[in-house]
Amino acid sequence: MKVHNFNAGPSILPKEVVKKAAQSVINFNNSGLSILEISHRSIDFLDIIEKTTFLIKRIMNLDDDYTILFLQGGATLQFSMIPYNLMNQIAGYLDTGFWAYNAIKEAKKFGKVKVLFSGKEKNYTYISTNYHIPCNMDYFHCTSNNTIVGTQMKIFPKTSIPIICDMSSDIFSRTLDFCQFSLIYASAQKNISSAGMTIVIMKKNILGKFRKNIPSYMNYKTHIQNNSILNTPNVFSIYTSMLTLKWIKNQGGLSLIEKKNQKKAKLLYDEIDQNNLFENKIHKNNRSNMNVSFFLKEKNLEKEFNKMWKKENIIGLEGHRYLGGYRASIYNALPLKSVQFLIEIMKEFERKFS
Ligand code: PMP
Numbered sequence: 127m128k129v130h131n132f133n134a135g136p137s138i139l140p141k142e143v144v145k146k147a148a149q150s151v152i153n154f155n156n157s158g159l160s161i162l163e164i165s166h167r168s169i170d171f172l173d174i175i176e177k178t179t180f181l182i183k184r185i186m187n188l189d190d191d192y193t194i195l196f197l198q199g200g201a202t203l204q205f206s207m208i209p210y211n212l213m214n215q216i217a218g219y220l221d222t223g224f225w226a227y228n229a230i231k232e233a234k235k236f237g238k239v240k241v242l243f244s245g246k247e248k249n250y251t252y253i254s255t256n257y258h259i260p261c262n263m264d265y266f267h268c269t270s271n272n273t274i275v276g277t278q279m280k281i282f283p284k285t286s287i288p289i290i291c292d293m294s295s296d297i298f299s300r301t302l303d304f305c306q307f308s309l310i311y312a313s314a315q316k317n318i319s320s321a322g323m324t325i326v327i328m329k330k331n332i333l334g335k336f337r338k339n340i341p342s343y344m345n346y347k348t349h350i351q352n353n354s355i356l357n358t359p360n361v362f363s364i365y366t367s368m369l370t371l372k373w374i375k376n377q378g379g380l381s382l383i384e385k386k387n388q389k390k391a392k393l394l395y396d397e398i399d400q401n402n403l404f405e406n407k408i409h410k411n412n413r414s415n416m417n418v419s420f421f422l423k424e425k426n427l428e429k430e431f432n433k434m435w436k437k438e439n440i441i442g443l444e445g446h447r448y449l450g451g452y453r454a455s456i457y458n459a460l461p462l463k464s465v466q467f468l469i470e471i472m473k474e475f476e477r478k479f480s
Contacts, residue, residue, distance in 0.1 A: 130464040133442030134273055134417060134455040135295065136315040143369040143459075147320075150365065161365050166358050174365050175354060181371035182327065185379060186304040195326040195346065196354040196364050201294045201313040204324060205229040208267065208290055208309065209236035211346050212332060218242045218263045218287075222279070223250045223272030224448065225292060233267070242266075250275045252409040259285045265308070265332075271296035273316075274446040276419035276453060277412040282306060288332050296416045297325070298374055299458055300384040308332045314363050316416075317458050318370055323363035374458070383458055390456045390465045391415040397469045402480040403427065404472065421451035427479055435471050443468075 131138040150161040155170065164170055179194045197203070205228055209217065215237055219230045221244035233239045243257040250272060259266050265288040271278045273295040282289065288308030297312040304310065309328040315321035326346070333346055342348045348356050354364075377383055395413060398406045398420045406413070406420045422428055435443055445451035456465060 128439060130438075130440045130467055131442060131460065132440065132454045132456070132464070132468070134316075134446070134453060135313075136321050137442070137455055137457050138459045139319070139366070140370065140373045140459040143366060143373055146369050147362075147366045151362075161362055164361065166355055166361050171361060172353075174361075174368055178364060178368040178371060181368065181375060182325070185298065185371060185374055186327070188304055188327070191329055191331070192327055193330050193350055194354075195328070195349045196359055196367075197324045197326055197349060198322065198360060200321075200324055201225070201292055201311060202228070204292070204311045204326065205232035206235070207344050207346065208265075208311075209233040210340055210344050212288070212290075212309075213237040213264050216240060216263050218259050218266045220244075220253070220257070220268045221246060222253050222269050222277060224274045224446075225294070226267075226269040226272065229267060229269070229292060237264075245277075249407070250277065251407050251412070253277055253279055253412045255281050255283070257283075259283055259287065261286050263287050265290050268292070269294075271299075271414055271416050273417050273455075274449060274453075275408070276406075276414045276417040277408055278414040278416065280411060288329070295457075296414070298371075298380065298383065299387050299416055301380045314367060316455075319363045319367035321363070322360040323367065325367070386462065387415045387456070387458065390460065390462055391418060393462075393469060394418050394454060394456065394465055397472055401472055401476050403431075403476050416455065416457060418454045418456060419445060419449070419451060420454075421445075430479060431475055434475055435468070438467070438471055440468060440471065 152160060154161040154164060182194050213236050217233060218240050221227055221230055221241045230239055242259060243254045245252055266285055267290045268279060269292040278296060289306060290309040291307050293310050293312045295316050298317045311324060311326045314323040374383060398404045403423055404420045405423055422431060443452050443454060445453045454468060
């Protein structure tokens, strides 16, 4: 059955990746064991960690100043780990949406937070580039893609303090100068792998200046010393991320992936803009290429539209429960054909109801 998967996360993964992961659940590397049965201290798994680390650095063009960790607790745990490890007195945060706000809420438990810009008054439909970052702060935190409302930062500030970025919903989707960031984190369940693993990419030199008595799991240093196996990691999710990274490399790396993503997003935004029945509320400079949000201009047509797309095996188009409307998550692995199919449905809906 052909299904068009617009889920926001966990979400679509490349078919080849799912197939290979499924084979490895039965028989990993002809070992007679399932990937679910191997030891996290085996040579096979150490090899997976090494290859995954290598691929991330290669794809993002990062040198050995950076270290890569594979942790648990989602991006949510990073909201606390970051200030626990890196905040001495005060940090600057951008409040650009639900997840950014959650990061702020947690950071406030560890020190002072200065919100340098908040999009709240404009319902998070806009991200300013016009804010000042005082250089006496411990770090600056931002969220590159706001999954719920559907905005994306296109420009990152220049500053002398470390930039920390939650890239959970757009990592590996575009080219950027990744060296401008001192710490990047992303939970796996969108562009990377199955849920249950978080990638943390950090410049080694930002650590260890402040708190000493950090509990082991919350302490980046312990994870670095233990090569991400301080405790039993999510072996399957890390393995699957290795497969996805190989897929990204075989697709031609981030520049080609980015072109495909831009094409899919443009097609969909163009349709929303010209279709009489739909609207997108995001400032044009901040439209996300990963999560495309849209609303019916006339809410009373909701039932009819829902009936139409659901009948066609389109999955996950409902907007987030806080926002309503619709959200098409068009991550790396979503084929162009699925976007074109959704557009056909939107056109047909317009023909019938406008
Ligand atoms: N940040 C962003 C941008 C997200 O989209 C999400 C989850 N959708 C999170 C953080 C939280 O991730 P997790 O549920 O893995 O903790």
